[in-house]
Amino acid sequence: MSRQTKEIIIKYIFLLFALVSVIVLGLIVFSLFREGLPLFKTVSVKDFLFGMEWYPTYDPPSFGIFPLMVGSLIVTLIATLIAVPLGVMSAIYISEIAPQRIKEILKSVIELLAGLPSVVLGFFGMVIVAPWLQETFDLPTGLNIINASVILAIMAIPTISSISEDALYAVPREFKEASYALGATKFETIVQVIVPAALSGISTAVMLGMARAIGETMVVLMVAGGAAAIPESLFDSVRPMPASIAAEMGETPYGSAHYQALFAIGMVLFCLTLAFNLIADYISHKFRQTGSATL
Amino acid sequence: MKKLKHNSMSWRYFKQNVFFTLVRASALIITLALGGIILYIVVNGISAISWEFITRPPTDAMTKGGIMPAILGTIYLTIGAIAIGLPLGVASAIYLTEYAKQGRIIRLIKVGINCLAGVPSVVFGLFGLGFFVIFMKFGSSILSGSLTLGFLILPTIIGASEEALKAVPQTFREASLSLGVSKWQTIYRIVLPNALPGILTGSILGIGRAAGETAPIMFTAAAYFTAKLPGSIFDEVMALPYHIYVLATAGTNIEATRPIQFGTVLVLVAVVLGIDLIAIVIRGYMRRNKGW
Secondary structure, three states: OOHHHHHHHHHHHHHHHHOHHHHHHHHHHHHHHHHHHHHHHOOOHHHHHHOOOEEOOOOOOEEOOHHHHHHHHHHHHHHHHHHHHHHHHHHHHHHHHOOHHHHHHHHHHHHHHHHOOHHHHHHHHHHHHHHHHHHHOOOOOOOOHHHHHHHHHHHHHHHHHHHHHHHHHOOOHHHHHHHHHOOOOHHHHHHHHHHHHOHHHHHHHHHHHHHHHHHOOHHHHHHOEOOOOOOOOOOOOEOOHHHHHHHHHOOOOOOOHHHHHHHHHHHHHHHHHHHHHHHHHHHHHHOOOOOHHHO | OOOOOOOOHHHHHHHHHHHHHHHHHHHHHHHHHHHHHHHHHHHHHHHHOOHHHHHOOEEOOOOEEOOHHHHHHHHHHHHHHHHHHHHHHHHHHHHHHHHOOOOHHHHHHHHHHHHHHHOOHHHHHHHHHHHHHHHOOOOOOHHHHHHHHHHHHHHHHHHHHHHHHHHOOHHHHHHHHHOOOOHHHHHHHHHHHHHHHHHHHHHHHHHHHHHHOOHHHHOOOEOOOOOOOOOOOOOOEOOHHHHHHHHHHOOOOOOOOHHHHHHHHHHHHHHHHHHHHHHHHHHHHHHHHOOO
């Protein structure tokens, strides 16, 4: 075999390996649809998505996931409201203000926070946050929306912070220098020059942080309380979609309608996070900053 | 108090000080959150840790005894995940950095990797159940769990490897190619050895993630309780994260087993953050001492 042919073969072998990620993504879709789609022979898509009652074990069962979706969206939204200011501001501090030494320590802190297993954070929410909430606000249970949102925010902060920091760091130096030369203070430079220039990256960070929160399982499974109803206050329990899947899959006979419904929830969850990720990808490519020339 | 005029220098610096304080406070809150959680776990968990706790199986319906089978199970699953994720991830990164030219295929691959990175862990669990456990008939086993975790950490390893490969100076490749060495030999003999430390430390962060994940192994590998240790890759195992979940939510007497729960949490956190910390320290050391 000539050297040329060998090199070409090697190249295509590596291409094959690189395609594994795409293939796995395809297999995920295949598995979810294969196990989940049969549900829609008996339940209409409309009843599934907008049905108000999730009673999978009743006779006859009812598979309306609307309360579960509402639960997921609420905890994600509140977690985002907490995590975005903390994440973005810490990124500004790390990238623009902190001295070198503190900067390195903080980056490690963020990385370690990202490394905390979700079951550990869920456990923390159960044994610390829940009893504290219950006593302070005199609630029937501390396992509720607020608790889940706070813990989810802790999980989303590292994503938001580290990606925002990359975006801030990538803003060309000339921008800062021009701003200082015009007599702007450091604060004015950050708020009016650096942050706007990094906005696409920061938006990507927020989208990815939200995707992380909406798909997170153990935290909502352990601390959201598990009530499959539309909540009326922030101290009510909810049952977000991942929690429903994780809690019920163990007790469901293979191939039953309930089993299919859990896979169908997986489809919804997959589509939601895919949408978040594609939007993030679109933002980061469409408004990519490649240097001073593009702005 | 002197009245601060709008746009006066002192007013502008006052705004700056307020902003800097807020920004510092947010960094402090995050640090305190991490510190607080770790401190709380260490303080409450340390009393449960003993040689017996690490080396004995649970007894009396998991209300006493140790967590040895769960530690072992987590080690097996993590090694399995590395065996699958590391070679695939490094090979993908080699294609992306060394071979691929800008174009549709590379765009497709990159979007695919980003989307895979965003797939929720519980959906990975469903995928593992639907594909490996049922479709491939591997059953709930170390094999199914390792495959699921291996694909879960694939995007992390690809990202880390890409970064490490890109950090190898272009001149190294040019020097090798100009000597008449083929592209593959250049990659294999020059680029990979130089990138290897970076690839490994970056991948360690993915490995920590594999050890700590719960949802992907719930339906694919983890057993509530097994008296015997696994004999083959087709056996179920106990695992630290799942053990914590089971004890904290489904145990016969949740309050009574709190010390064991804290002990298990401490062991898991020590393992995962220990792995991460080693990676971070080695990486910092390498960055400072790189000759090129």
